[in-house]
Amino acid sequence: MGLISFTNKGVYCKQGDFYIDPWRPVNLAVTTHGHSDHVKWGSNAYLCHELTSPILKQRLGELNIETLPYGKEISINGVKISLFPAGHVIGSAQVRLEYKGEVCVVSGDYKVTDDGISTAFEPVKCNTFVSESTFGLPIYKWQPQQLILDQIREWISGNQDKQKTSVLVAYSLGKAQRLVAGLAGYRPVYVHNSIANLNDAFKTAGVNLPETIRVTAETSKEELQKGIVIVPPALAEGRWIKTLSNAATGVCSGWMQVRAGRRWRSADAGFALSDHADWPGLLSAIKATEAEKVFVTHGYSATFAKYLNEIGIEAEEVKTQYGNEDDDEAFH
CATH class of the missing domain: 3.40.50 (Rossmann fold)
Structure with missing residues (x-):
C-alpha cells in the first residue's frame, strides 16, 4: 500500500492519520503554504513551516499550529515528516513522508527558479512525487x-x-x-x-x-x-x-x-511573472526526484501526465480542489 491516497477531503496519509492541504476540516492538516486553495479554516490542528504560521494566523485567526523549520524531522504514528523548500512563496514547503523505507513527497505549489525572496526550491529524492501542473504546457517558459x-x-x-x-x-x-x-x-x-x-x-x-x-x-x-x-x-x-x-x-x-x-x-x-514552475521547470523538478510514480494535480494535469508517461515516467492525473489561490480569478 502506498503512503498517500486521494480522498474527498484531500491527500490522506493513512499510516500517520493526517491530511496534506485538505479542503475540508480534519483532525490534523499538514499545510504546504498559505494560499487559500491549500489551507482551509476549521481543522483541529495545523502543521506548517515557521514562516507560514503568521500568514495562517493573519488570514484565518487564532489556530492550533505547530511549526517546523526546513529539514527538521518529526514522527507521527511512525511516519517521519519533514519540510523542504518549494520556492513558491515565502515559507512554502514540500512535505516529505517516510514510512518503512518508502518515501513520498507532496510538493504543493512550487517554482524552481530562485526569486530572491522565497527559499529556493530543493529537489527531494523519493519513490512517489505529487506535482502540480498549473503551467504544464510547452508554451510556458518564463523569462528571467x-x-x-x-x-x-x-x-x-x-x-x-x-x-x-x-x-x-x-x-x-x-x-x-x-x-x-x-x-x-x-x-x-x-x-x-x-x-x-x-x-x-x-x-x-x-x-x-x-x-x-x-x-x-x-x-x-x-x-x-x-x-x-x-x-x-x-x-x-x-x-x-x-x-x-x-x-x-x-x-x-x-x-x-x-x-x-x-x-x-x-x-x-x-x-509573465509567475510563482509556479514553467514547463522546463516542472520536468527538471520531477526528473531530479528520481520518483518511480508521479501524481499530477491541478492545471494541465491530463496533458502533462500523458507526456510524462510518453517519456517513460509513470504518471497519473488526480482531481483535486487546488488551483484558485486567494479566492480570486485563476491568476498565477
Missing part, C-alpha cells in the same frame, strides 16, 4: 525575473511621462512581495491593505522586506501618481482604481505569457 522587472520599470517610466498612475495587479501573498523587493528604491511603493497586512506579518516573523506605504483614504491621488501602486486581483477592475489619475494597470501573472492572456479583462499591460 530581472528581465521582467526591467520591463515593468520601463512601463512605469513611460506611464509617468504620460502622467499616468502605474497600478500593478498581483497576488497579496507571493507576487506582491516579489514586486516590493524587486522594485525597491525605484519609486515609492504603495500597497493595498491586504498586502500591507501580509507584509507586516512577514516582518514580525523576521523577514527583511523593503518599506512600503499603506494606501488609506487620506492618500492623495497626486502621491500615487508619482509612485507604484500594488493591488490584489480582486481590485483589478474596482471602482477605486477608476478614480485614480489616468490609471494604467499591469497584470503580473504567468497567463500573460500568451497573447490572449494579455487581453485579460481591461489591463493595459501584462507581465
Whole structure:
C-alpha cells in the first residue's frame, strides 16, 4: 500500500492519520503554504513551516499550529515528516513522508527558479512525487525575473511621462512581495491593505522586506501618481482604481505569457511573472526526484501526465480542489 491516497477531503496519509492541504476540516492538516486553495479554516490542528504560521494566523485567526523549520524531522504514528523548500512563496514547503523505507513527497505549489525572496526550491529524492501542473504546457517558459522587472520599470517610466498612475495587479501573498523587493528604491511603493497586512506579518516573523506605504483614504491621488501602486486581483477592475489619475494597470501573472492572456479583462499591460514552475521547470523538478510514480494535480494535469508517461515516467492525473489561490480569478 502506498503512503498517500486521494480522498474527498484531500491527500490522506493513512499510516500517520493526517491530511496534506485538505479542503475540508480534519483532525490534523499538514499545510504546504498559505494560499487559500491549500489551507482551509476549521481543522483541529495545523502543521506548517515557521514562516507560514503568521500568514495562517493573519488570514484565518487564532489556530492550533505547530511549526517546523526546513529539514527538521518529526514522527507521527511512525511516519517521519519533514519540510523542504518549494520556492513558491515565502515559507512554502514540500512535505516529505517516510514510512518503512518508502518515501513520498507532496510538493504543493512550487517554482524552481530562485526569486530572491522565497527559499529556493530543493529537489527531494523519493519513490512517489505529487506535482502540480498549473503551467504544464510547452508554451510556458518564463523569462528571467530581472528581465521582467526591467520591463515593468520601463512601463512605469513611460506611464509617468504620460502622467499616468502605474497600478500593478498581483497576488497579496507571493507576487506582491516579489514586486516590493524587486522594485525597491525605484519609486515609492504603495500597497493595498491586504498586502500591507501580509507584509507586516512577514516582518514580525523576521523577514527583511523593503518599506512600503499603506494606501488609506487620506492618500492623495497626486502621491500615487508619482509612485507604484500594488493591488490584489480582486481590485483589478474596482471602482477605486477608476478614480485614480489616468490609471494604467499591469497584470503580473504567468497567463500573460500568451497573447490572449494579455487581453485579460481591461489591463493595459501584462507581465509573465509567475510563482509556479514553467514547463522546463516542472520536468527538471520531477526528473531530479528520481520518483518511480508521479501524481499530477491541478492545471494541465491530463496533458502533462500523458507526456510524462510518453517519456517513460509513470504518471497519473488526480482531481483535486487546488488551483484558485486567494479566492480570486485563476491568476498565477
